[in-house]
Amino acid sequence: NIPKATIHRLTRYYRCLERFLLNGKSNVSSKEMANKLNIKPSQIRKDLSYFGEFGKRGVGYDVRELMLSIENILGMKKNWSFCIVGIGNLGLAIANYPGLTKARFKLKGVFDNDKSKIGIGLHDDLVIQSVNELEKTIKERKISIGVLTVPGKYAQKLSDRMVSAGIDGIINFTPVRVIVPKQVMLEEIDISISFRTLAFQINLNL
Amino acid sequence: NIPKATIHRLTRYYRCLERFLLNGKSNVSSKEMANKLNIKPSQIRKDLSYFGEFGKRGVGYDVRELMLSIENILGMKKNWSFCIVGIGNLGLAIANYPGLTKARFKLKGVFDNDKSKIGIGLHDDLVIQSVNELEKTIKERKISIGVLTVPGKYAQKLSDRMVSAGIDGIINFTPVRVIVPKQVMLEEIDISISFRTLAFQINLNL
């Protein structure tokens, strides 16, 4: 079995790789990682070669492949199930977005309280269910991630319900900030941030 | 008139403040800014007090207010007009999102090629127009930002058309990357990145 110190280092490599990936870096050398983590490049190469990851001389490691290896070594979850609460315009756009399936997020439940929507079928045998069935379905289908695309005033209540059903993480698209207990992860998305960033770039480019 | 060196420093302060803002910081001291910019805190205080910004002893400056002041001093654009091309599920969700109006982005044009949608009115006297009128409307209404929410295969062509009409920036929601000339700013949004980030946090929390 893997020593605790090694698991700890592997986790640090993984976090470091995730940051490189988010910044668009597809290749990384042990030296680059070592600089970020303040450890010896030789320690990194030693750990990784123990698990069969050898990198390419002069090229380094492929970031994604290395992350996949570490996910396997650490037994990390790679395939994720999610549900959408509030299947309006935004909810539907998310339900139909191929980018999510590509990133291994599988939609396993869709909920609404609008009677004219309940019972309507979406792709892949998924049927819009009444939000009354939220907790039961999360448990039955072992759904890890809940997506909130309802009007803001219902966000906290629905978040609480998903938390009580054992959800691992919530993605909140509503304009209202929600509070979750510390064992539940939360991502809040606001597209106006990207508009601001664009406006900022235009301003400094004029 | 403002010396070029001062304008240059004000622009650097502005970029620095934007980064603080994006990281959720609402107050900043001249010392904190000076550290980031490698200049003397006294230079920052001198520049800002010249324009009537004095900060609060012990508290520093309010980040947003200071950014607003610099926007005024430098004559930066604060109110932005945008158009949406492709008024499907995602396009509609964006058209109805109050967060954008709050951040001073005003929707001034909506386009589609679906005959059953053209002519339909949205809020605020906005009518869905044929995408044939895209360039003409961008010019007539001086629209600065174009939002792409069409299927990926039309993204580049529509981007080119908006660029030729003089658009300043594009926000691309489609799964296809677009190419723009260097004087046009580009923001590409992919919500699966937030899903990945959430999954990453859940993994490291287990």
Ligand SMILES: NC(=O)c1ccc[n+]([C@@H]2O[C@H](COP(=O)([O-])OP(=O)(O)OC[C@H]3O[C@@H](n4cnc5c(N)ncnc54)[C@H](O)[C@@H]3O)[C@@H](O)[C@H]2O)c1
């Ligand atoms: N984060 C962003 O950048 C962003 C962008 C656009 C929209 N939004 C937000 O996303 C949310 C959805 O926007 P939209 O345009 O799709 O709205 P919408 O009105 O089209 O959809 C809301 C859906 O939620 C359902 N609903 C309402 N109350 C419910 C409840 N208690 N339980 C279950 N379902 C319920 C409605 O029946 C409807 O189907 C809004 O809060 C909006 O402000 C956020």
Ligand SMILES: NC(=O)c1ccc[n+]([C@@H]2O[C@H](COP(=O)([O-])OP(=O)(O)OC[C@H]3O[C@@H](n4cnc5c(N)ncnc54)[C@H](O)[C@@H]3O)[C@@H](O)[C@H]2O)c1
């Ligand atoms: N970036 C993300 O995170 C994200 C999330 C969801 C969806 N998407 C993408 O956003 C886009 C829209 O998604 P959606 O669910 O709203 O799809 P949709 O099919 O509901 O909407 C597309 C709209 O574009 C219109 N259209 C098609 N071709 C056009 C053309 N040449 N000119 C003008 N209009 C045209 C259609 O008539 C329709 O109204 C897709 O590319 C989808 O993959 C991205």
